Amino acid sequence: MSRSLRVAVLGGGSWGTSVAALAARNTPTLIWARDSATADDINNNHRNSRYLGDTPLPDALRATSDVAELADFADVLAVGIPSHAMRETLGRIADELRPWVPAISLAKGLEPGTRRRPTEVIADCLPGHPVGLLAGPNIAGEIAEGKAAAAVIATKDERVATALQPLFTSKVFRVYRNDDVLGCELGGILKNIVAIASGMAEGLDVGDNTRAMVLSRGLAEMTRLGEAMGANPRSFAGLTGMGDLIATCTSPRSRNRRLGELLAQGKTTTEAVEALGQVAEGAKTAPTVLELATEFGVRMPIAETVAAVVMGQMTPADAYRGLRQVTPGTETDMG
Ligand SMILES: NC(=O)C1=CN([C@@H]2O[C@H](COP(=O)(O)OP(=O)(O)OC[C@H]3O[C@@H](n4cnc5c(N)ncnc54)[C@H](O)[C@@H]3O)[C@@H](O)[C@H]2O)C=CC1
Numbered sequence: 629m630s631r632s633l634r635v636a637v638l639g640g641g642s643w644g645t646s647v648a649a650l651a652a653r654n655t656p657t658l659i660w661a662r663d664s665a666t667a668d669d670i671n672n673n674h675r676n677s678r679y680l681g682d683t684p685l686p687d688a689l690r691a692t693s694d695v696a697e698l699a700d701f702a703d704v705l706a707v708g709i710p711s712h713a714m715r716e717t718l719g720r721i722a723d724e725l726r727p728w729v730p731a732i733s734l735a736k737g738l739e740p741g742t743r744r745r746p747t748e749v750i751a752d753c754l755p756g757h758p759v760g761l762l763a764g765p766n767i768a769g770e771i772a773e774g775k776a777a778a779a780v781i782a783t784k785d786e787r788v789a790t791a792l793q794p795l796f797t798s799k800v801f802r803v804y805r806n807d808d809v810l811g812c813e814l815g816g817i818l819k820n821i822v823a824i825a826s827g828m829a830e831g832l833d834v835g836d837n838t839r840a841m842v843l844s845r846g847l848a849e850m851t852r853l854g855e856a857m858g859a860n861p862r863s864f865a866g867l868t869g870m871g872d873l874i875a876t877c878t879s880p881r882s883r884n885r886r887l888g889e890l891l892a893q894g895k896t897t898t899e900a901v902e903a904l905g906q907v908a909e910g911a912k913t914a915p916t917v918l919e920l921a922t923e924f925g926v927r928m929p930i931a932e933t934v935a936a937v938v939m940g941q942m943t944p945a946d947a948y949r950g951l952r953q954v955t956p957g958t959e960t961d962m963g
């Protein structure tokens with residue numbers, strides 16, 4: 629009988645650890661954390677106290693801070709490094725990985741400067757490897773605590789998707805397949821920007837109707853950009869689009885929403901990011917998305933406004949005044 633596929637997770641933050649915990653319940657799993665104290669905490673205490681507090685991790689989950697050990701272990705690689713650091717980190721593992729190992733992105737941001745999506749960065753760094761992503765409404769702490777949720781594995785190769793699905797599935801974590809990699813990836817990336825707007829709404833106490841307007845018009849502009857880039861618009865109505873948008877915009881545990889709240893309290897972006905102590909991809913992604921919107925000729929008033937706030941060009945209060953003044957077109961034209 630063939631042995632089960634071994635999952636290697638690159639990145640010992642909150643999401644890398646939560647995904648590793650899912651996989652470790654199904655198959656041998658090793659996680660790489662750049663700092664050895666985190667690896668020791670996982671190995672000795674079955675915790676990642678820095679990112680997941682007291683939440684217990686499976687005893688079977690092993691950790692290392694040696695990338696060569698991770699590469700040697702990997703039958704499947706899950707990449708849980710934030711977008712801005714992904715290329716550099718993959719560069720350390722690329723030559724050591726067996727060439728057939730599929731690589732699955734867990735990240736939800738664009739690479740600053742290049743505007744590349746995480747799956748594109750993986751394809752650049754690991755040419756020839758099957759590439760995909762895991763995304764959906766998955767606030768890391770809730771998944772690690774075993775609360776029920778669902779996600780999507782998106783890859784062009786149905787056989788790869790089918791092989792990966794059971795590795796991350798549990799009784800309370802349902803994994804669907806979708807071949808629309810672009811649409812699923814953009815959903816996760818773009819919702820972070822709307823979540824910052826939702827956090828600002830929370831901080832400014834603008835009311836639930838206003839927030840509902842921002843969420844639904846946010847979804848409209850996410851879909852508009854996705855369609856212009858060639859994604860399937862239906863993906864934006866699913867788990868990786870609307871699903872993740874709802875989770876991130878409404879959860880007090882979302883770092884992007886929290887960033888918006890901190891901005892509304894008068895903190896600068898630098899101060900807010902420092903106070904979070906964890907990554908909020910939307911802050912770097914918002915200005916980068918505007919470059920894509922210009923390239924594809926798409927109007928994105930919410931992303932424009934969030935970008936202006938995170939770059940310190942507008943206050944959250946002015947931003948909300950501005951959003952209320954957007955001239956409405958026809959709703960179903962997504963205008
Ligand atoms: N936390 C969550 O609920 C979810 C997060 N994501 C995405 O997962 C990705 C990873 O984020 P989290 O684990 O949440 O972040 P985190 O802030 O919890 O942890 C970041 C991890 O990346 C590592 N890291 C940071 N800079 C690095 C560098 N220059 N080189 C190597 N490693 C570096 C840190 O050591 C840490 O292990 C992000 O793209 C995020 O949007 C996706 C779904 C859920």
Ligand SMILES: O=C(CO)COP(=O)(O)O
Pocket residue numbers: 736764765766767768820823872875876881882883884885907908909
């Ligand atoms: O992507 C997420 C939930 O699906 C996590 O969102 P935050 O990065 O805002 O915490």
